[in-house]
Amino acid sequence: MARGLAIAIAVLGALVSTAFGQRPAAASAPRMTSQELAEWIDARFAEQYRQTGLEPAAAVDDATFLRRLFLDLQGRIPTVAQLRDFLADQGSLKRPNYVERLVNADERPDRFARRTAEHQSRVWRRMMVPASAPGAAMAVQLEPWLTRQFAANTPYDEFARKLLLVSLPRPIAGAVPQPPPVSDSDAAAAVFQRAVGAQPENLASAYVRVFLGVRLNCAQCHDHPFTDWKRDDFWGIAAFFSGDGAKPAAPQPPPTIVADSTSGLAFSAKLLWAEKPLEQTPAGKSPRDVLAEWMTSPANPNFAATVVNRTWQYLCGRGLAGSVDDLDRVSPQERQVLDDLAKLFVESGFDLRWLIMGICQSRVYQQPYSNDPANEAEGFTHRPLKTLLPEQVFDSLEQALGLPVAKADNGPRFNGLRDQFVARMNEAAPESPADYKGGIPQALMLMNGQLTADATNLDSSRTLRAVVEAPFLKPEEKIETLYLAALTRKPAPQELEFLLDYYRRQPGEQERKQAFAQMLWGLLNSPEFVLSR
Amino acid sequence: MSARRLRLSVPVRHPAADAAASRFMAPFSRRELFGLGLAGALGVSYSGWLPRLAAAAAGKAAAKQGKSCILLWMNGGPSQTDTFDLKPGHANGGPFKEIATAAPGVRISEHLPGIAQQMNDLAIIRSLSTKEGEHGLATRLMLTGYAAQQAAVRYPSLGSLLAKELGSDESDLPNFISLSPFRMVDAGFLGPNYAPLTVSGASNDPNTRANLALEDLVPPRDRGDAALKDQFDILRFMTRQFDENSSAEAVQAHRASYAKAMRMVETQARKAFELDQEPAELRDAYGRNRFGQGCLLARRLVERGVAFVEVTLAGAPGNVAGWDTHADNFNQVKTLSQTLDPAWATLMKDLRDRGLLSSTLVVWMGEFGRTPKINPNGGRDHFPMAWSVVLGGAGIRGGQAFGASGADGLTPERAVSVASLYATICAALGVDPKKENISPEGRPIGLVDRGGEPIKELLS
Secondary structure (H helix, E strand, O other), X not given: OHHHHHHHHHHHXXXXXXXXXXXXXXXXXXXXXXXXXXXXXXXXXXXHHHHHOOOOOOOOOHHHHHHHHHHHHHOOOOOHHHHXXXXXXXXXXXXXXXXXXXXXXXXXXXXXXXXXXXXXXXXXXXXXXXXXXXXXXXXXXXXXXXXXXXXXXXXXXXXXXXXXXOOOOOOOOOOOOOOOOOOOOOHHHHHHHHHHOOOHHHHHHHHHHHXXXXXXXXXXXXXXXXXXXXXXXXXXXXXXXXXXXXXXOOOEOOOEEEEEOOOOXXXXXXXXXXXXXXXXXOOOOOHHHHHHHHHOOOOOOOHHHHHHHHHHHHHHOOOOOOEOOEHHXXXXXXXXXXXXXXXXXXXXXOOHHHHHHHHHHOOHHHOOEOOOOOOOOEOOOEEOOEEOOHHHXXXXXXXXXXXXXXXXXXXXXXXXXXXXXXXXXXXXXXXXOOXXXXXXXXXXXXXXXXXXXHHOOOOOOHHHHHHHOOOOOOHHHHHHHHHHHHHOOOOOHHHHHHHHHHHHOOOOHHHHHHHHHHHHHHHHHOHHHHEEX | OOHHHHHHHOOOOOOXXXXXXXXXXXXXXXXXXXXXXXXXXXXXXXXXXXXOOOOOOOOOOOOOOOOEEEEEEEOXXXXXXXXXXXXXXXXXXXXXXXXXXXXXXXXEEXXXXXXXXXXXXXXXXXEEOOOOOOHHHHHHHHHHOOXXXXXXXXXXXXXXXXXXXXXXXXXXXXXEEEEOOOOOOOOXXXXXXXXXXXXXXXXXXXXXXXXXXXXXXXXXXOOOHHHHHHHHHHHHHHHHHHHOOOOOHHHHHHHHHHHHHXXXXXXXXXXXXXXXXXXXXXXXXXXXXXXXXXXXXXXXXXHOOOOEEEEEEOOEOOEOOOOOOOXXXXXXXXXXXXXXXXXXXXXXXXXXXXXXXHHEEEEEEEOOEEOOOOOOOOOOOEEOOOEEEEEEEOOEOOOEEEOEOOOOOOOOEOOEOHHHHHHHHHHHOOOOOOOEEEOOOOOEEEOOOOOOOOOHHHEX
């Protein structure tokens, strides 16, 4: 109750401040709450609707909202019980409250905050190390470290500095590589460097893409054809990664790197957007320190804008502006809203949880999906369908099917079935949220694979048995329960009619029971199961 | 709606990648543009694959023109100097000896004796000349025919292009099947119907891996035919319910994959993947490795009307980097040749024995060649200036080597561009090289990039 009141007051405050169209100066301003951020986002969109004459679409219903929120934050669909509780809640603030709960509440048994951090770590790992990277297979080893950062809500600039400054132990010829010392809890961040390929060239293009949204790698061999990036930009960044990380007591000349061993062409360390190479590295700092300070500074034009854009894409399906990996192609108007949001993010203390909550609490997040990519308004009045990640598909199946999750039961999580399932799905994993790449092998696995076979077997499937054997449920209620478990919604009248008709056509008791198995099979294989509405 | 009208009436103002990336604050007059563009794409590219509701009838396998293409993809970029364009007596030549082949005057590496026997049906191009020396970009270039950076168009791969031209919508099998791919290039703007079925063999089951089986093709044993039919009926109903006629790409892709997967289950893919039906001696002759068995599977697929099959050779026993032989080039190329030679030679014989060689084009290529000069590590580096590709079978005048790379291997004579290679491939298969597809932005994109002309000497 107290929290509800606090949020109500916050909302009021936000309304007042947006009504005057100004934010108070950063220095004296109390920190904006996530609910205020949501209001700010909605005000910006409202301004756009006014200018364009477009109407925002009506917000999604409670069931759709909950499924969306669970998939986006928990990486899985809600249980039937969670859905029923949410639907029964009459509170007017139940949506923003639930957002906060999934992000912050870490009590057992649900450990919502922990699961949100775990899901975030998968999203980030895939974004940081694309499937085409040399060491893509080892990138999963980065997840425990990422999860710790997200669970502790490490400020984003600090998070980035950890990734930039972690040193990759140089291999010593003839020596067996040693695991990082346990005392250094951030040593695991070095997996990122191994996964993208630890040469200065790879590090330069990876860090600049991930943290600054700049695609620099074309400028490795020639000046970039479409943007202003030149070879000295690419090699200027690569030069920062060329040394041994020493921090000499006296200022040093800038590090250099030889780009082409046959011609001996060398470049000096140079920051992006700088006219000239660095004059020197200051006393007591390595070149990498200089790079990290510059990259993560509030003054860097792309640092905060990039993470804001990436977080928007992660939650809403598309970047707020342009391509998340390539801010150079963003129009000035798009850039303006991105920069304004980035500024608020910096003022929040680079608080990722605050940003995620703010976006999820906005009305914009509750836009219905658009089934038409030709609809120009998608991402503006509608959001795209989002393809589930491999782990999201498995974890949602686990939820829908009531698979055993305790170690003692040796369920799919522990007997290797989950790994096998995720590996097959990974062969065709989406590269961006709105991208569905699943092919025939993935379809065949969901149709005929072990998990589905067990799930649709009347003897082995928990969900199915619970539904089929429940004496108090009428057939239509049984169908409804299957829909709630798999799709987090009730069947539409014509769906119920079609399936009841199918059920009634069955000649005997056993066939009628079996009919529910075929229905569940259909639900698990339907596009609605793997595409988030 | 004709392509021409679209081209004239639709100003393309925004590269596709950006258009897909964001809608926020974009000028809304583009709504119409996208409506038109998409209608064009639907009309041109996405027709005819909607799930057929009738239960699978007896499969019609015949390809539109009865032609197929098998691409032997040499991942990493094979050394031309140690395979098809030797430089005996020159410092760049290396230790390999040249041998005579069935074709008078055409000489190749001593480690390709089986191929040498087949040379009357093969033509070497020794003067392919490209401009891309980075693996990923060069792979895109060679597998799409267009430089990746040229524009923000999602170019379809050769397999997708030819699946569309040669394949049948009625086929029980996908028209493009890729065996053990290393780097994927997909259907691009042609959309999910022309995306490859990839047989990855990622399974932990060693038998499945060795046999290149398609996992989960067979429904669980306790599921009868009636149950299967019911499930498919229910799924088709639910798919329609979810988004009837949706043009969201994700929904289309899902629908296309499931339509093809269901059809394969219904027909059991006409037993194409059951390699154990082949005589043991034949399987031995192809080589009991992924590439060898992949070539055998390619023949079985072509026999069943699959328009395009890609078989990747990305490694061999004792070789992990494929053809990317920056170090220890000669041992590595010898090892790879010993896998390549029996597989490819047996494939040529097998296709000929079954009367399929005259309708099947076999293409051997990688993403680029390798430096004629040997580096200090006994390796060869990336070299796109003058390298070799081999064509054989359907439409090709075999028994010859076209073009040359000079005494030192550095200078192409009668240089062949990627576009001309593509034009030649099209012409050999009876496909019009001037043909265009329409991208979703309404832009006509040729099967072959500008300036490509078929090489007449290579065509039969």
